[in-house]
Amino acid sequence: MTAARGCGGEVFQRADAVLTRRVGSSMLLLVRGNAELVEVSGAGVALWDSLAQPRSGADCVRLLARSYGVDEDTVRHDIDPVLGDLVERGALRRQDVTR
Amino acid sequence: MTVTSAAPSPASVASLGLAGTEHSVPGAPVADTDWVAFRSTVRAGRLTGVLLAAVDAGAFPVTDDQRAGLVQDHLAAMSGALVLERMLLEVADAFDDRAIELRAIKGTAVAHLDYPAPEQRAYGDVDVLVRSEQIDDATRALADLGLTRAFQPPRPGWDARYGKGAMFRATDGSEVDLHRTFATPPMGLRIRLDDLWTSSQPLELGGRVVLALDRELRLLNACYSAAVADTEPALATLRDIAQLALHDDLDSTRVTELAYRWGGRAVLASAVRSTWTRLRIGDVTALSAWAERYRPSEVEVRELALYQQVRASETARALATAAMLPTLGSRAAYLWSLARPDAAFSRASRRTPWQRATRAARDLRRARRSP
Numbered sequence: 001m002t003a004a005r006g007c008g009g010e011v012f013q014r015a016d017a018v019l020t021r022r023v024g025s026s027m028l029l030l031v032r033g034n035a036e037l038v039e040v041s042g043a044g045v046a047l048w049d050s051l052a053q054p055r056s057g058a059d060c061v062r063l064l065a066r067s068y069g070v071d072e073d074t075v076r077h078d079i080d081p082v083l084g085d086l087v088e089r090g091a092l093r094r095q096d097v098t099r
Numbered sequence: 100m101t102v103t104s105a106a107p108s109p110a111s112v113a114s115l116g117l118a119g120t121e122h123s124v125p126g127a128p129v130a131d132t133d134w135v136a137f138r139s140t141v142r143a144g145r146l147t148g149v150l151l152a153a154v155d156a157g158a159f160p161v162t163d164d165q166r167a168g169l170v171q172d173h174l175a176a177m178s179g180a181l182v183l184e185r186m187l188l189e190v191a192d193a194f195d196d197r198a199i200e201l202r203a204i205k206g207t208a209v210a211h212l213d214y215p216a217p218e219q220r221a222y223g224d225v226d227v228l229v230r231s232e233q234i235d236d237a238t239r240a241l242a243d244l245g246l247t248r249a250f251q252p253p254r255p256g257w258d259a260r261y262g263k264g265a266m267f268r269a270t271d272g273s274e275v276d277l278h279r280t281f282a283t284p285p286m287g288l289r290i291r292l293d294d295l296w297t298s299s300q301p302l303e304l305g306g307r308v309v310l311a312l313d314r315e316l317r318l319l320n321a322c323y324s325a326a327v328a329d330t331e332p333a334l335a336t337l338r339d340i341a342q343l344a345l346h347d348d349l350d351s352t353r354v355t356e357l358a359y360r361w362g363g364r365a366v367l368a369s370a371v372r373s374t375w376t377r378l379r380i381g382d383v384t385a386l387s388a389w390a391e392r393y394r395p396s397e398v399e400v401r402e403l404a405l406y407q408q409v410r411a412s413e414t415a416r417a418l419a420t421a422a423m424l425p426t427l428g429s430r431a432a433y434l435w436s437l438a439r440p441d442a443a444f445s446r447a448s449r450r451t452p453w454q455r456a457t458r459a460a461r462d463l464r465r466a467r468r469s470p
Contacts, residue, residue: 019304024170030185
């Protein structure tokens with residue numbers, strides 16, 4: 001199962017300890033405790049913006065598809081690897097809210 | 100035929116997006132032959148943020164290639180800013196553990212609190228203010244974080260009594276400037292340090308709150324940086340002054356009163372006048388009108404010259420500092436510390452006591468010859 005399809009009760013939210021800068025169409029993220037700077041662009045920036053409040057992956061897909069007038073499968077395909085990557089790097093937290 | 104423009108001045112770039120500026124912007128992209136040098140000047144002046152904001156607002160025409168190069172420069176500047184912010188948070192945590200009070204000052208603070216977006220202000224180091232009585236503890240805390248002090252003080256206790264602060268470097272090249280006041284002596288000694296701690300403004304970075312100076316103190320800090328830290332004020336600092344001085348909520352009466360208490364009215368007037376002149380700000384505010392009217396005394400003019408003239412000497416500043424110390428004993432102790440510093444300071448400055456004495460004598464002869 002993909003991250004964006006997600007389990008029913010799984011939400012993503014921005015981690016607290018992330019420092020950010022927006023440059024042109026890109027975004028730089030630096031997670032405290034992680035030496036590596038991350039640059040996201042395109043769908044990654046749209047995803048980050050959509051997570052100004054915690055959302056499920058499916059909600060992100062619906063929101064971005066509506067905002068950009070793109071079908072949900074295309075959005076899911078674009079953001080799924082980014083969601084997984086940002087969770088792995090500590091910039092996003094994945095939370096199971098059904099427990 | 101492609102229409103191009105000559106490169107605008109750096110001061111014109113520093114004023115982009117500023118309400119009331121009378122600087123004009125080019126009507127067409129800068130010619131490629133001028134662009135390389137222009138881009139380098141913008142980068143060195145830490146002005147990539149204001150320029151890119153103007154470009155993206157359609158207020159400064161560029162070619163696609165020029166914009167791509169500017170974005171690359173700004174990505175590098177902002178990557179540096181994030182690394183410095185992370186360093187600031189490490190310093191804040193370390194100081195918290197030791198109950199050392201801290202205020203974020205200069206670049207980080209003004210970027211987040213005084214610009215429409217922090218992306219518009221690039222900076223090259225972390226600047227923090229601590230209380231005089233805690234500067235030695237702060238120095239030890241920075242050393243425990245693995246930072247190395249760039250220059251040793253002439254004598255133990257110097258930092259807390261006379262110094263402006265100390266510079267530290269991390270292994271990754273990041274620089275942390277530890278301050279206890281806004282300027283080197285003699286001006287720095289007249290600033291009433293308790294005034295710097297009466298209020299603050301919170302700044303949220305990466306989920307953590309760090310305290311910064313309040314708006315009026317940030318403005319005064321920027322004015323001291325512009326007027327007495329460098330012989331030529333940095334344009335980014337003048338832009339900071341404009342951002343702060345043009346803010347609707349600035350209490351300009353408090354600013355001038357604090358400057359009066361610190362014997363710093365000439366500093367404030369000089370910095371505000373420089374900002375209005377170089378950034379060609381047409382708007383008149385209570386503070387800019389005051390700065391225009393202010394006439395410094397002869398003593399103030401001489402003191403400012405100690406900092407602003409290229410040939411101003413360390414010896415002249417040291418003598419001016421000694422003259423303002425309260426007792427003969429304290430004057431003698433101050434001058435003795437400079438004349439006979441600890442070995443570590445002498446090694447760092449690469450001068451023996453004899454060389455320091457002969458240099459002082461040469462400086463004095465030069466000062467007497469100057470008009």
